[in-house]
Amino acid sequence: MHLDVRIPLGLLFLILGLIxxxxxxxxxxxxxxxxxxxxxxxxxxxxxxxxxxxxxxxISRRGKS
Amino acid sequence: xxxxxxxxxxxxxxADGSVKLHLAVVDYLILSIYFAFVIGIGWVLRKYLxxxxxxxxxxxxxxxxxxxxxxxxxxxxxxxxxxxxxxxxKYGIATSHFYWIGxxxxxxxxxxxxxxxxxxxxxxxxxxxxxxxxxxxxRAFNALSFAVMTVFSSGISMHALALLLNAIxxxxxxxxxxxxxxxxxxxxxxxxxxxxxxxxxxxxxLIVLGLLPLxxxxxxxxxxxxxxxxxxxxxxxxHGMPGAWSHSWAQMGDAKANPMGVEWFGLAMxxxxxxxFGYWCTDFLVIQRAMAAKDMASARRTPLLAAIPKMMFxxxxxxxxxxxxxxxxxxGGLQLPLSANGTPDYNMVVPAMLAQYFPNGMLGIGLTxxxxxxxxxxxxxxxxxNTVFTYDIYQSYLKKDSTDAHLVKVGRITTIxxxxxxxxxxxxxxxxxxxxxxLQLVFGFVNAPLFAIFLLGMFWRRTTGHGAFFGLLIxxxxxxxxxxxxxxxxxxxWIKGGWMGAHWFFTSSMAQxxxxxxxxxxxxxxxxxxxxxxxxxxxxxxxLRGLVYSLTEKIRDHDTPWYGRPAVLGGLVLAAVFVLxxxxx
Numbered sequence: 001m002h003l004d005v006r007i008p009l010g011l012l013f014l015i016l017g018l019i020x021x022x023x024x025x026x027x028x029x030x031x032x033x034x035x036x037x038x039x040x041x042x043x044x045x046x047x048x049x050x051x052x053x054x055x056x057x058x059i060s061r062r063g064k065s
Numbered sequence: 066x067x068x069x070x071x072x073x074x075x076x077x078x079x080a081d082g083s084v085k086l087h088l089a090v091v092d093y094l095i096l097s098i099y100f101a102f103v104i105g106i107g108w109v110l111r112k113y114l115x116x117x118x119x120x121x122x123x124x125x126x127x128x129x130x131x132x133x134x135x136x137x138x139x140x141x142x143x144x145x146x147x148x149x150x151x152x153x154x155k156y157g158i159a160t161s162h163f164y165w166i167g168x169x170x171x172x173x174x175x176x177x178x179x180x181x182x183x184x185x186x187x188x189x190x191x192x193x194x195x196x197x198x199x200x201x202x203x204r205a206f207n208a209l210s211f212a213v214m215t216v217f218s219s220g221i222s223m224h225a226l227a228l229l230l231n232a233i234x235x236x237x238x239x240x241x242x243x244x245x246x247x248x249x250x251x252x253x254x255x256x257x258x259x260x261x262x263x264x265x266x267x268x269x270x271l272i273v274l275g276l277l278p279l280x281x282x283x284x285x286x287x288x289x290x291x292x293x294x295x296x297x298x299x300x301x302x303x304h305g306m307p308g309a310w311s312h313s314w315a316q317m318g319d320a321k322a323n324p325m326g327v328e329w330f331g332l333a334m335x336x337x338x339x340x341x342f343g344y345w346c347t348d349f350l351v352i353q354r355a356m357a358a359k360d361m362a363s364a365r366r367t368p369l370l371a372a373i374p375k376m377m378f379x380x381x382x383x384x385x386x387x388x389x390x391x392x393x394x395x396x397g398g399l400q401l402p403l404s405a406n407g408t409p410d411y412n413m414v415v416p417a418m419l420a421q422y423f424p425n426g427m428l429g430i431g432l433t434x435x436x437x438x439x440x441x442x443x444x445x446x447x448x449x450x451n452t453v454f455t456y457d458i459y460q461s462y463l464k465k466d467s468t469d470a471h472l473v474k475v476g477r478i479t480t481i482x483x484x485x486x487x488x489x490x491x492x493x494x495x496x497x498x499x500x501x502x503x504l505q506l507v508f509g510f511v512n513a514p515l516f517a518i519f520l521l522g523m524f525w526r527r528t529t530g531h532g533a534f535f536g537l538l539i540x541x542x543x544x545x546x547x548x549x550x551x552x553x554x555x556x557x558x559w560i561k562g563g564w565m566g567a568h569w570f571f572t573s574s575m576a577q578x579x580x581x582x583x584x585x586x587x588x589x590x591x592x593x594x595x596x597x598x599x600x601x602x603x604x605x606x607x608x609l610r611g612l613v614y615s616l617t618e619k620i621r622d623h624d625t626p627w628y629g630r631p632a633v634l635g636g637l638v639l640a641a642v643f644v645l646x647x648x649x650x
Binding site for chain 2: 002003005009011012013015016019020023024027031032034035036037039041042045046048049052057
């Protein structure tokens with residue numbers, strides 16, 4: 001039985017997502033006005049990364065049981 | 066709390082107009098976490114690795130969806146991400162032909178028709194299939210040319226990306242080369258092919274999810290799809306080719322009416338048939354991923370499942386180039402830097418968009434996606450190289466009675482040697498750009514006719530070993546002669562062609578390439594068929610069972626639900642890609 005690739009995949013996206021979300025809360029809003037058309041992409045896309053990570057981990061758990 | 070990630074630098078276009086990405090601590094943190102995962106996967110997988118089949122073929126144990134993502138991941142090198150965006154800017158939506166008439170039909174063909182022979186035969190590699198089907202010399206020719214080519218293409222892409230990273234982030238060129246090689250070495254050395262494929266799965270999602278917001282922000286900025294089309298129309302009128310950037314087929318009636326400089330027949334036959342089928346159906350780099358599948362059904366489904374995300378890729382890799390043109394046309398924002406000859410530097414599309422739209426944080430993700438594509442391309446080459454060298458060169462000619470444990474050892478040493486050779490090629494490319502151009506040209510000659518012998522070998526039992534080998538040589542020779550006699554308009558005769566005296570001229574070197582492939586294919590096809598008829602069959606029907614269509618029992622998949630049957634899946638994929646061609650006609 002191999003390592004289930006969904007575990008590192010889910011974990012990586014969850015961790016990266018959480019970092020982006022934290023950074024999104026802490027960073028200066030001016031950087032978003034300058035770059036991403038005023039959207040806090042770190043917060044937004046970080047949440048998507050984290051949710052994707054959690055879904056992948058859940059699927060992997062379900063696959064095991 | 067802000068200080069945790071300080072100092073904060075903003076990514077921007079440098080004062081001199083060149084693109085500069087200013088990385089902050091958070092970006093380095095993201096990059097480091099990714100590297101830790103990549104190495105960690107190899108480390109965890111090492112304990113599952115016991116035999117040479119585990120190291121080179123993942124023990125033929127992986128599910129179809131994992132192989133499918135590896136199948137496209139290995140092909141999703143940095144050159145694809147950077148290069149397709151550049152072509153999107155240069156040629157517009159017509160670049161999608163590389164996917165919608167190029168890759169996708171070929172992927173369906175390999176899944177439905179060819180995989181039963183690759184997976185069903187006892188072959189462990191594409192050259193080994195050639196040995197079983199034809200003879201030793203055909204295998205040797207393919208194994209040697211493939212091994213040399215993988216090392217060179219890995220080295221050349223290594224050089225290209227190190228150069229780019231150095232230019233946009235200031236990271237040291239040597240550090241980029243040595244650092245990325247070391248990481249790839251560690252995860253392949255420890256976990257073999259499984260580790261490479263698992264990492265390709267991670268890389269696939271990182272590239273897709275990392276670059277998607279870039280496209281979304283660019284689209285919003287340019288005024289949505291309608292805004293983009295409006296600006297591209299203005300741009301194409303200004304370049305004397307109205308509609309060329311926003312239509313994929315409408316301008317293909319005449320080579321002078323589109324920026325690719327090709328017409329529909331050369332495009333459909335050269336790219337759509339010969340080159341794409343030649344790559345996706347015979348290149349061991351991608352076939353190896355499907356052959357790692359756990360059973361025949363999964364192996365056949367691998368390229369078909371891979372085709373589904375692949376057909377969406379133009380939105381991810383070509384659209385940024387079109388957006389760069391639209392945004393520059395709109396004005397007030399993104400501008401491409403100029404290259405030395407004063408034209409826009411199209412290779413800078415992705416870096417310029419990263420600098421424009423990603424603040425620190427997402428910038429780290431974007432850069433990680435670029436690094437991921439860099440490493441997946443390299444790992445694809447290295448795993449294919451170590452397998453072909455170990456099985457088809459070392460075990461076949463150097464030490465025939467090798468034990469299994471010895472083969473694993475050889476595979477690991479070959480991984481190190483392959484990477485060292487790639488590094489040597491990267492530095493050679495840095496010193497002598499022309500030698501690399503020359504080599505790529507030679508590989509083009511060798512590769513162009515290859516699909517002809519597979520097609521004949523798999524579907525015509527009368528094809529003989531002599532027919533295949535000499536057909537391949539004649540096909541290669543046809544490509545050389547064609548190149549020697551033709552030249553793109555405005556080029557000087559030598560590496561671009563015409564070195565035997567230019568007799569025919571093409572609107573662009575792309576058109577010349579497509580027609581060269583057609584010529585090589587036809588030359589090889591006719592020669593192989595002719596020589597096969599003139600020579601005695603070198604294999605009995607028994608030896609050819611499982612290798613040739615008419616002598617292989619048809620696979621019955623009546624007990625598979627309809628949506629899982631390769632023929633149905635392939636049909637659906639082709640229907641979808643047909644609709645895409647119509648929508649963007």
